[in-house]
Amino acid sequence: MQFGNFLKTPWLVVALGLAWAGPVRAGDTAKVITKQNAIRKECRFFAPVVVTVAFDDELEVLSSQGDWFAVKKGVDQGCIHQSAIKKKSFSLSGILGSGGATSSDEVAMAGKGFDPLVEASFKKQHPELDFQAVDRVEADNVPEADLLTFIQEGGLRKPQ
Amino acid sequence: MKGLLAIIILAASLLQGCVSVEIPGMEYLNTAATVVTQTAKAARPITDAEEYYVGRSVAVRLLAAYPLWNNEPQTAYVNRVGQVVAMHSDKPFTYNGYHFAVLDTPEVNAFACPGGTIFITRGMLGALRSEDELAAVLAHEVAHINFRHGVDAIQKARWTEAATAIGAQAARDYGSSDLASLVTLFEGAIDDVFKTLVVNGYGRSQEYDADATALTYLERAGYAPAALEQFVQRLIAQGKTGGGGILQTHPATEDRLANIGDKMVAGTAAPAQVAKRTKRFAAVVN
Numbered sequence: 034m035q036f037g038n039f040l041k042t043p044w045l046v047v048a049l050g051l052a053w054a055g056p057v058r059a060g061d062t063a064k065v066i067t068k069q070n071a072i073r074k075e076c077r078f079f080a081p082v083v084v085t086v087a088f089d090d091e092l093e094v095l096s097s098q099g100d101w102f103a104v105k106k107g108v109d110q111g112c113i114h115q116s117a118i119k120k121k122s123f124s125l126s127g128i129l130g131s132g133g134a135t136s137s138d139e140v141a142m143a144g145k146g147f148d149p150l151v152e153a154s155f156k157k158q159h160p161e162l163d164f165q166a167v168d169r170v171e172a173d174n175v176p177e178a179d180l181l182t183f184i185q186e187g188g189l190r191k192p193q
Numbered sequence: 194m195k196g197l198l199a200i201i202i203l204a205a206s207l208l209q210g211c212v213s214v215e216i217p218g219m220e221y222l223n224t225a226a227t228v229v230t231q232t233a234k235a236a237r238p239i240t241d242a243e244e245y246y247v248g249r250s251v252a253v254r255l256l257a258a259y260p261l262w263n264n265e266p267q268t269a270y271v272n273r274v275g276q277v278v279a280m281h282s283d284k285p286f287t288y289n290g291y292h293f294a295v296l297d298t299p300e301v302n303a304f305a306c307p308g309g310t311i312f313i314t315r316g317m318l319g320a321l322r323s324e325d326e327l328a329a330v331l332a333h334e335v336a337h338i339n340f341r342h343g344v345d346a347i348q349k350a351r352w353t354e355a356a357t358a359i360g361a362q363a364a365r366d367y368g369s370s371d372l373a374s375l376v377t378l379f380e381g382a383i384d385d386v387f388k389t390l391v392v393n394g395y396g397r398s399q400e401y402d403a404d405a406t407a408l409t410y411l412e413r414a415g416y417a418p419a420a421l422e423q424f425v426q427r428l429i430a431q432g433k434t435g436g437g438g439i440l441q442t443h444p445a446t447e448d449r450l451a452n453i454g455d456k457m458v459a460g461t462a463a464p465a466q467v468a469k470r471t472k473r474f475a476a477v478v479n
Contacts (some may be wrong), residue, residue, distance in 0.1 A: 035230040066241050068289045078280060088242065088288075129289070146375050147243035147382075154376045155250060155383075166256045167249055170294045170310060173268065175276050185274045186465030187324070189415040192280040 055120060057094055057102060063118040065090045076101035077113035078192045080179055083111035092118060099193065204231035239344055241308070245288040250383045251390065255304055255312060259296035262315050267462035268295055270477040271281030274324060275331045281413040282332075283337045283406075293331065293336075304390045305334040307343035308398070318478050325411070325420035325462070332407035332414075333421065339406065342399045347382045368389065399450065405456035414418060416470075417462040422453045 057063050057116035065086045076098040086092070086104060090103040093111065101112045106122055156164055175183075239247070263267065275293035279285060285310040299316040306312070311334045313327075321327050336344065389395060395403070408418040427451060 050194055063281050066288065067286050068242075068245075072288060078285075104371075114286055116284045147239070147246040150372070151375050151379050152246050152250065154372060155379055158376065162250075162253045162257055164249075164253055166261060167252045169311070170252065170261070171249075171289060173272060173292060173294070174290075175269075175272050180273060180276055184277060186468045187277075187415075188463065189277055190281070190283065190413065191338075192413075 057118060057120045058096075059094055059096045061091045061094045061097075062121040063094050063102070063104070064121050065092065065117060066119045067117045070113060070117045072104060072106060072109060072111035072113050074111055076103065078114075080112070080176055084109040085104065086113070091121065094118075198373060216459065231372055231399075232419075239347075245308035247382050248306040248310055248349075248378070250379070251306045251343070251386045252310045252312070254307070254383060254387045255296070255390070258301075259312075259314065261296045262295035262297040264295065266477055267318065267428070268325045270319070270474075271313060271327070273296055273330075274328050275335070277414050278328050278332045278410050278416075279309075279335050281410050282339050287338065291335070291478065292322055295299040303334050303460060305337040305343060305474050306390075307338065307341070311335065311338070318421065321424065321478070322471070323420065323467065323476075324474040325417045326424045326465055328411060328416040328473065329407060329418075329421035331423055332410040333403045333433055335410060336406035337395065337399070340399065340402060342395050342403070343386045343389070345399070346395070351378055351381050351385070362420065390469045401452045404449065404453050408453070408456055408458050412458045412460055416460075417460055418458050418460045422450065425450050428437040 064087055068088050070086050071082040072084050072086060074083055075081075081163075086106060090106065093104050094101075095103040095110070097103075097104055097114065097115075100115050101120065102112065102115060104113050104118075156162065181191070183189075237339050245468075255356065261311065272293045275291060279291040289309065289310065291309040293313070295318060296312050296314045298314045299319075301316040301320045303313040303317055304311065311331060313334075316331065318327070327330050404421065406422055411418045427446065430458060
């Protein structure tokens with residue numbers, strides 16, 4: 034089979050898709066997809082925090098335990114919930130050499146660019162909207178100890 | 194054999210992070226990569242972080258229509274119940290977490306903004322009779338967020354606009370026209386979600402899915418899943434089948450109730466614990 038024909042085969046497309054968009058597995062490098070999160074001593078909610086992590090931090094995935102992954106960040110090791118990370122992806126155009134530019138489709142895939150800069154422009158166009166009100170809502174965090182007490186007093190189940 | 198060689202070359206190139214050799218047929222690989230990219234784009238049109246920024250502005254629009262209810266004990270209580278339900282959901286962590294607040298309006302309703310901010314109204318709090326019913330309403334809203342129903346409300350055509358609005362250079366450095374296009378797109382997305390939340394409501398299948406999933410979340414958390422059925426049953430019994438608010442955006446109909454009945458999961462909540470929770474609900478809400 035000529036290489037050109039080989040590359041036309043649909044299975045390669047599928048394989049590439051799986052390689053870039055597959056689930057997180059042991060041995061992968063994962064990225065934190067939440068603004069902030071924590072690597073915990075054990076694979077459960079409310080376990081002591083080993084270290085806090087931030088959006089885009091890279092973690093080495095060691096193993097999976099239910100909905101949690103054992104991960105390593107530098108010298109720190111512990112667990113993080115599966116919904117807080119995603120497998121690190123590669124830039125297709127970076128790999129395939131499109132002159133260093135990011136394609137518009139990649140922009141669309143990575144996101145539409147809805148970020149603080151866009152929000153700031155939107156805010157400027159709508160001075161009547163009170164973003165401080167939503168900031169107040171977001172600032173209202175329940176301390177873990179209070180939540181644990183609330184669960185226990187209500188006869189509820191602790192999440193795993 | 195040539196195929197194997199190609200795989201080795203490709204694998205080595207991926208490991209190095211770049212392709213530095215001229216390979217005949219690379220144009221087909223580029224085409225294949227485009228297909229993969231477009232497939233991924235269609236499957237996941239918006240990141241969690243972007244969903245959060247859309248949701249924040251939707252929340253601001255809601256807060257322009259209904260001010261926050263400045264009742265600290267009630268807000269703190271709703272937040273605690275909501276956090277418990279969210280931790281037992283399929284997606285306990287969103288980009289900036291879940292936040293729950295009460296809106297100062299007698300209208301009976303609840304709203305899930307994309308990304309994790311959930312509002313219930315003062316009127317809704319007054320219509321509920323127990324903590325388990327409150328958990329049921331919040332679990333339904335958390336399910337909408339887990340399913341990304343808010344993002345689904347954004348017109349599909351807007352994503353096509355996005356791809357054409359932003360040039361390659363803009364990916365790294367916004368030009369003023371690129372930014373203006375993005376802001377227009379952003380505003381359109383906010384409008385779409387806002388109209389769905391406040392005026393049109395989600396589709397019937399989305400409501401059914403949110404109800405069925407809420408039952409699971411309630412059971413996991415130790416709340417009585419039957420509380421959702423009780424609340425919807427009461428809305429129907431009260432004959433509130435028209436008008437605005439929740440009855441417009443979350444219709445309380447016999448078929449919705451039948452769906453809840455079909456999907457009901459066996460709860461393990463002890464009656465004594467339900468009573469205890471109802472007592473603490475009454476202490477805060479009444």
